[in-house]
Amino acid sequence: MDITAGSLSLTNGGQLLAGVDEKTNTLPLTDAQQQELDRRLERYQQEPTSGSTWGEVKQRLGLLVLNRECSQ
Numbered sequence: 722m723d724i725t726a727g728s729l730s731l732t733n734g735g736q737l738l739a740g741v742d743e744k745t746n747t748l749p750l751t752d753a754q755q756q757e758l759d760r761r762l763e764r765y766q767q768e769p770t771s772g773s774t775w776g777e778v779k780q781r782l783g784l785l786v787l788n789r790e791c792s793q
Contacts, residue, residue, distance in 0.1 A: 750758070765772065773781075
């Protein structure tokens, strides 16, 4: 998904979802969603290395799943 001003661009096999603007192929965002995206982008621009890589996120998620399975 590409983040654009006020919308999320969808490129999912050409499928249209309810509420998608057929001309721009985008979903509108609420003001709260746009503010959150703006906040995250500003934080990233201030500290581009402060986040996690996709590999790190996948590893954490995998560990969460393993821990949950082991505790059952």
